[in-house]
Every structure is written in structure tokens, then in C-alpha cells.
Amino acid sequence: MAQYKEKEFGQCQLLIAMGCLVQRYAEELMHEIPEVDGFYKVGELAPLLCQINGFAKLRSCVPKMDNTIYCRRKLLSPGHFAYLRIADGCNNCCAYCAIPAIRGKYSSRPMEDIIEEAKILAQRGVKELILVAQDTTNYGKDLYGSYYLPTLLKKLCRLPFLWIRILYTYPDRITDELLQVMTEEEKICPYLDIPLQHSEKSVLQAMNRQGDSAQLLDLLAKCRAYIPNIAIRTTLMVGFPGETAADFKNLLSFIEKAQFDWVGVFSFCPEDGTKAETMKGQIPDWIKQSRQDKAMQLLAGISAQKRAARIGKIFTVLIEELPVAGSPYYVGRCCYQAPEVDGVIYVAAEQLNVGDVVEVEITDSDIYDLKGRLIR
Ligand code: SF4
Structure with a gap:
């Protein structure tokens, strides 16, 4: 980006991080990047822009800065889907996580602000709205005294989106009310991202998280009882300080029982200033790597089976990418696949555009992706 400050490359006047x-x-x-002209905390940027010549129009947004900035933001996602932040910060204090120290306490955006931004996104042609926060299920507790995600979802479902997807839920707060709304509202994707991190009680306690493998399996069963076809994504962490070989073996057995649709497995990495950074029982890197590899290998087999079970099914697919040179396949996703993290569907077709919504019959699969033919 610094090169854009040089005349032969671009017209950048100030490089701000x-x-x-x-x-x-x-x-x-x-010290490391002297080419950067200014480093700013998140809330400091708008007042700065207002002081710079050429950004005069932004001055009008200062009195109502927060929501206006959200509503006027440039979409970094392709135009057919957009992330919508409903809250920021986190009260959970997981022992390995630096986010609460960086982003502060959980703070929900007022519902009317979120709806206003969602309306603008719908007007801009967004088809898939993806709700994000450090913990989406905690939405509203600080502002309204109870969990308001189900209420918010019902209101968002009145807007002209194809799909509404919920990311980053917290297992303890997946309520019956939330699952009920997901069953009632067709626009809400039958998809939940529930980062569980581990299955074993001792490891979860050390992480400052709740539950054990039996409770977590019960939760997954409850989600599947409400929404039989639900796709469940999770993230798991191996090599947390104190994780024994038996804990890891139990985690593998939990993975087999849980039958997740999508999983990201990470090795514990000590973050500056977190409780876990200085915990006893740190695991050597080679053991962490070996556990991560074993978990991924097991998950790849489960994923391949899950993908193969989709062959012959017909899905509504949102087209995301045109064929690359030499390939006959467009790239799309269905409601069971979140962008950027899950697999995709390769669609054999002609003359489609990015953002088109089509019906596709699945004809083939591999470990993570599907292939299909256009029905209409
Ligand atoms: S891991 Fe997630 S839930 Fe835990 S403290 Fe960090 S942001 Fe909050």
C-alpha cells in the first residue's frame, strides 16, 4: 500500500492503519512500518477524516457518527453478500483470547440502527446478510435486558434478503427461542457456527468456558431436533496448556460423535497478556502440530462422507465467481455453506452472472466441495 504514495504507482496522500x-x-x-502516516484506534478515524480536506462531506455525519459510518461504509465483500455487525466486544473472558482486552465489554448496537443499515444493504442488492459479533447470541442483553437475537432476526426477515446467516454463536446461549425462530423463518439459513473449542470439561474449565462433551452433544442433538438438515460449523483448539493425551483422544471420539459439517482446527498459540500465556502445562509445538494433523485427518473423512451424502440433492445456489480460464465451472454456495470458510459448489453452466440465484443438482463431491449441474 505504501507504494501508492509514490507518483508512478498511485495517488495516495496519506496511508493510515x-x-x-x-x-x-x-x-x-x-517503528516497523515508517511508511504509515498514522495509526488510529477504530473510533478515532471518522473525526480524523472530517479534518482532512477533500472529506468535507463527512463533516455532516459527525453528530450521528456511529450509525452513519456503518450505513455509509464501503462493502469489502462482493455485492451479493454482506457482513452486518450487531455488537462489538465480549464479556466471556476465555483464557486464551485477547479480544476482550482489545475490543472491551460487549456492546450491542441499537436494533433500529441495525435495521437501518440492513435496509441500505438490501437496497444495494445484497442477497445474503451475515450477522456477526464476537458473540451474536448475547445480542441485546446489555441494551434490552434479555437476549434479543430472535427478535432482531424476525425483524430482519421482513427485509428483501434471500438468506440471513448467523455466525459466531456461544453454546450456552443457543436458546429454544432462537432455534424456534430459525425453524419458522425461511430466510434464516439452516446453519449455525458454534465455536466449541474443546469437548473435555477440564480443558474447557481451564479455558474459562462451560460444559463437557455430554452437554455439548446434547446441544447439537437439540439443534438437529429443531432443524433436521442444519449444517453446524465449529472451531476446535488442540494443545491448550494442560491438555493430556487422554483429553485429546476423547476430543477425537467427540468429533466422531458430533459429525460436524464444517470444522476449523487450530493449535493453541499464546496471545500476549492472556491468562493462558503463562499457564503451566504448555504443550510442545510438535505435539500440538501432530494433534492438529490427526484431528484434521479424522475430520476430512467425515467431511467427505457428508459431502457425498449431498449427491442427487437439489440446492438453491448463489453464484459467486465466474469460471476461470479453461474451466467450465462457475463457483457458488448454498445455504449450508458460509462464504470464505466453508466449501463451495462448482456449477456447470453457461451465461450466468455473479449474484445470480439458480437451482443446482449435485452430481459429484470431494472432501470439502460439491459439483453440480444447472436445473434452472
Ligand atoms: S474466544 Fe470468543 S467468546 Fe471467548 S473471549 Fe474471545 S471473543 Fe469472547
Whole structure:
């Protein structure tokens, strides 16, 4: 990006960095990247822009800065889907996580602000609205005294989206009310992302998280009882301090029982300033890597079976990419696949556009992806 400040490459006048990394490591970054003109915390950027010539129009947004900035933001996702932040921060204090220290306490956006932004996104042609927060299921507790995600979802479902997807839920807060709304509202994708991190009680306790494998399996069974075809995504962490060989073996057995649709497996990595950074029982890197590899191998087999079970089924598919040179396949997703993290569907077709919504019959599969033919 710094090259854009040089005349032969671009017209950049100021190079500004902001975000979580800046909030935590501004001093170090100033020394390491002198080409950057300014490092700003998230809320500091709008007032800065208002002071710069050429951004005069933004001055009008200062009195109502927060929601106006959200509503006027440039979409970094392709136009057919958009992430919608419903809250920021987290009260959960997982022992390995630096986010609460960076983003602060959980803070919900007022429902009317979210609806206003969603309406603008719908007007801009967004077909898939993806709700995000550090913990979407905690939405509204701080503002309205109870969990308001189901209420928010019902209101969002009145807007002209094809799909509404919920990411980053917290297992303890997946309520019957939420599952009931998911069954009632057709626009809500039968999909939940529930980062569980581990199955064993001792490891979860050390992580400052709740539950054990039996409770977590019960939760998955409850989700599937409400929504039989639901796709469940999770993230798991191996090599957390104190994780024994028996804990890991039990985690593998849990994975087999849980039959997740999508899983990301990470090795524990100590974050600066977290409780886990200095915990006893740190696991050597080679053991962490070996556990991650074993878990991924097991999951690949489960994933391949799950994908194969989709052959012959017909799905509504949102087209995301045109064929690359030499390939006959467009790339799309169905409601069981979130963008950027899950597999895709390769669609044999002609003359489609990005953002088209088509019906596809699945004809083939591999470990993570599907192939299909256009029905209509
Ligand atoms: S891992 Fe997620 S739930 Fe836990 S503290 Fe971090 S952001 Fe919050």
C-alpha cells in the first residue's frame, strides 16, 4: 500500500492503519512500518477524516457518527453478500483470547440502527446478510435486558434478503427461542457456527468456558431436533496448556460423535497478556502440530462422507465467481455453506452472472466441495 504514495504507482496522500493490531501494538508498528502516516484506534478515524480536506462531506455525519459510518461504509465483500455487525466486544473472558482486552465489554448496537443499515444493504442488492459479533447470541442483553437475537432476526426477515446467516454463536446461549425462530423463518439459513473449542470439561474449565462433551452433544442433538438438515460449523483448539493425551483422544471420539459439517482446527498459540500465556502445562509445538494433523485427518473423512451424502440433492445456489480460464465451472454456495470458510459448489453452466440465484443438482463431491449441474 505504501507504494501508492509514490507518483508512478498511485495517488495516495496519506496511508493510515487502524484495527485490532494497531490498538495493541501501535508503538511497535510505528517503528516497523515508517511508511504509515498514522495509526488510529477504530473510533478515532471518522473525526480524523472530517479534518482532512477533500472529506468535507463527512463533516455532516459527525453528530450521528456511529450509525452513519456503518450505513455509509464501503462493502469489502462482493455485492451479493454482506457482513452486518450487531455488537462489538465480549464479556466471556476465555483464557486464551485477547479480544476482550482489545475490543472491551460487549456492546450491542441499537436494533433500529441495525435495521437501518440492513435496509441500505438490501437496497444495494445484497442477497445474503451475515450477522456477526464476537458473540451474536448475547445480542441485546446489555441494551434490552434479555437476549434479543430472535427478535432482531424476525425483524430482519421482513427485509428483501434471500438468506440471513448467523455466525459466531456461544453454546450456552443457543436458546429454544432462537432455534424456534430459525425453524419458522425461511430466510434464516439452516446453519449455525458454534465455536466449541474443546469437548473435555477440564480443558474447557481451564479455558474459562462451560460444559463437557455430554452437554455439548446434547446441544447439537437439540439443534438437529429443531432443524433436521442444519449444517453446524465449529472451531476446535488442540494443545491448550494442560491438555493430556487422554483429553485429546476423547476430543477425537467427540468429533466422531458430533459429525460436524464444517470444522476449523487450530493449535493453541499464546496471545500476549492472556491468562493462558503463562499457564503451566504448555504443550510442545510438535505435539500440538501432530494433534492438529490427526484431528484434521479424522475430520476430512467425515467431511467427505457428508459431502457425498449431498449427491442427487437439489440446492438453491448463489453464484459467486465466474469460471476461470479453461474451466467450465462457475463457483457458488448454498445455504449450508458460509462464504470464505466453508466449501463451495462448482456449477456447470453457461451465461450466468455473479449474484445470480439458480437451482443446482449435485452430481459429484470431494472432501470439502460439491459439483453440480444447472436445473434452472
Ligand atoms: S474466544 Fe470468543 S467468546 Fe471467548 S473471549 Fe474471545 S471473543 Fe469472547
